[in-house]
Amino acid sequence: MDPGVMKPSTRVVGDTRRDGRRVLVIGSGFGGLAAAVRLAARGWKVTVLERREGPGGRAHAFRQDGFTFDAGPTVITCPNLLEELWTLAGQRLSDHVTLRPVTPLYRMRFPDGSTFDYHAERDAMLRSVRSFAPKDVAGYEALSARVERMYEAGIGPLMTAPVPNVLSLAAYTPALLREEAFRSMYGLVSKHVKDERLRQALSFHPLLIGGSPFLPASAVYTSIHYVERRWGSHFPVGGTGALVRGLVALLESLGGEVRYNSEVSEITLEGRTATGVRLGSGESLAAEAVVSNADAAWTYRYLLPNHVRDHWSDERVQQARYSMSVFLWYFGTRRQYPKVAHHTLLFGRDFRGMFEGLSGEGAAAEDPLLYLHRPTATDAALAPEGHDAFYVLAPVPHLAAGSNWKARADVFRAELARRLSRTVLPGLQAELVTSRVFTPEDFRDELRSFRGAAFSFAPTLLQSTFLRAQAKSEDVERLYLVGAGTHPGAGLPAVLCSAKILDEVMAEL
Ligand SMILES: Cc1cc2nc3c(=O)[nH]c(=O)nc-3n(C[C@H](O)[C@H](O)[C@H](O)COP(=O)(O)OP(=O)(O)OC[C@H]3O[C@@H](n4cnc5c(N)ncnc54)[C@H](O)[C@@H]3O)c2cc1C
Known part of the structure; x- marks a missing residue:
């Protein structure tokens, strides 16, 4: 099911129950900005605190010698999730940012010199497969049908649902088992197509989020094929940086603000309840709730004292596997x-x-x-x-x-x-x-990424869903997390979904 379809966006600007209550968001990555927009649309007074001189985190942009560079994400496959943010504010994404379709999605070049144009669009992809590996056309079509079922009945709804414990997975497990999602991605793809180059072309995707197609349960990432097909692949005019700037402007239009060069050195506590933050400059800011979009491992290890971390102890942070x-x-x-x-x-x-x-x-x-x-x-x-x-x-x-x-x-x-x-x-x-x-x-x-990992915790079976960091902190009241280290994981679609989950979980306040 489409996350956007599952919970239709409704305009919620100025939910007066929360007017004037302050929330602090640590970090202006896509997850932090999306969370900030959602909370501002619900009436929270939102201040985003970013240690760098500009927004975006991994998606920051910079200019050098007349060139504009996006530092990180460049493949935008989630226009639906972005549109939702503008809709919440009663605005339209297309009035602020122009997304251009990119085709082919990838041109792939193999060591033997052969090339394969990988398309998001179905007919174009079928044409590519037919000319590259004609014997694999039927297998590719069967794989496509399978990943659509896997997404609609399992992965799609799971991506926007809080999963605090194993029981919360029960609703999705039958579909995931039926579609063999617990296999390795390379294994599932290989069951359907035989050409080794096509196998690689259809199973490299976990690389985009710090994983491996050879690990158990990595077959869940075949659903990326379906996401690409359903929503297409896009690039913003002006680069991904234009999208980040658009999100900051959207937040400001809702009364929120982003403070740059503002590194949080500590989340302040009263007992085990977050009361605000202290900045590296020594300034203290109070709030009713704190949302951390900083790296989850870093947040627990360096922004909170060990004695309040029963779950995210130093030992757990140390022993986690990083991407x-x-x-x-x-x-x-x-x-x-x-x-x-x-x-x-x-x-x-x-x-x-x-x-x-x-x-x-x-x-x-x-x-x-x-x-x-x-x-x-x-x-x-x-x-x-x-x-x-x-x-x-x-x-x-x-x-x-x-x-x-x-x-x-x-x-x-x-x-x-x-x-x-x-x-x-x-x-x-x-x-x-x-x-x-x-x-x-x-x-x-x-x-501030633990061990310099590009994608936070490695997306392994034992570090996914209820075993990944949760939107509602396991250790500290009124502390919430959003971004790649939380369920459902790294990549723009996932971190935008994590903001959606956070929004749902914070409705308790
Ligand atoms: C090179 C690269 C390419 C990628 N390409 C794609 C792609 O094409 N498509 C796709 O969908 N995904 C892609 N990804 C993945 C995607 O970019 C990330 O998963 C996503 O951007 C992470 O967002 P986030 O919300 O976790 O925040 P982050 O981007 O990690 O931002 C966290 C922010 O918190 C700030 N911060 C940290 N500590 C503090 C502190 N103590 N005080 C104040 N601020 C703090 C940081 O400075 C940073 O700005 C790519 C990732 C990389 C690295």
Whole structure:
């Protein structure tokens, strides 16, 4: 079922029961901003406290040498969930942000030089499968039908439901069992299609949220195929940063505010009840409730004393499994590469080995799957005329003792440049006019992400649903959490759903 259909958006601006009551939101990631908008629409006085100088968290944007770069998310598959936020305020998303469809969704390039255009749209995807792996057309169609059933009866409703305990899963389990959601994603895809390249094309998706298609129950992520098909893939004019700015403006139109350069150093307590926050500057702010969009592990480990954390003890935080990190290289070229699609995936030689290396504190693969973003394919204004803006994302393990990406950055960046030159961006080195990297240490130091994980807790079976951090803190009254570390997990659709769950759970106040 469509989350938007399940609970239709209604305009709730100015729910007077809560007028004037203050809530503080720590962090301005997509989850924090979506939660802030929802709470402001219900009449809360909302202040978002962001440690950085601008909004967005992983989705922040920056300008450099005339280029505009989105730091993180670029594949927008949840226009329905975004639209809901504007509807709550009696406004329309399209009056503020223009979303352009992106097609193909991905151009995939395999080590043998073959390419596959992966589409969100059904007929275009069928045409691609037919010309790439003709024997797999029927299998692909059967897989598509299965993932639709899996989403409608299980994953869709589960994504917007609070799941505080195992019992709350009971309603979804039969559908998930029937559709074999507890298998690995690669296993389920392989049951339906035989071409190894197509198997990889249809099962790489957990990489987008820090997971692996080889783990038990990762088959739930096949439902991403259905989400892509149902709502399409989009890119905002002006970049994802335009969407973030749109959310901030939406919040302000509802009377909320975002304070930048405001790092929260402590959630203040009276006994085991949150009473507000203390900033790094020493300033204290009081509130009736606190919502943390900061990394869930970081929130518990560093913003609350150990003695109030019966559930999220230091030990639990330490022993949790964290997702991989990513190494990001943003660059601009003095020429354009018009044949390069908006989203390119360059597969490596050892698909399974790469995921194994990324789990825990493993070693980075020699030729990992790379994601190359060329936003100027959709919006030329993101670079000076005649130029192209890019970023390339390489998945790497999260930080471990002795990690030193700052020291390795130049060498790693040069390796990426060579691989891109050999494949899709010939002569790249000579064309570069601007460059910047973002390393796992930056995830830790800039975004306060535990172990520099790019996607918070790893999305494993034992860290999902009621075993992931909950919207209502397990340890502290009047403290709520939203974002990638909470159920249902990382990725924009999921963090927007986590804000929806938070909204429902906070109705108790
Ligand atoms: C490189 C990359 C590419 C991605 N691509 C996609 C994509 O294409 N599509 C997709 O759907 N998803 C994508 N994702 C995933 C998606 O971006 C994230 O899951 C999502 O943006 C996380 O949002 P969040 O609400 O958890 O907050 P975050 O973005 O993690 O923001 C948390 C905020 O809290 C702030 N903060 C932390 N501690 C404090 C403190 N003590 N005081 C004040 N502020 C604090 C941080 O500065 C930050 O701004 C990508 C992720 C990455 C890293």
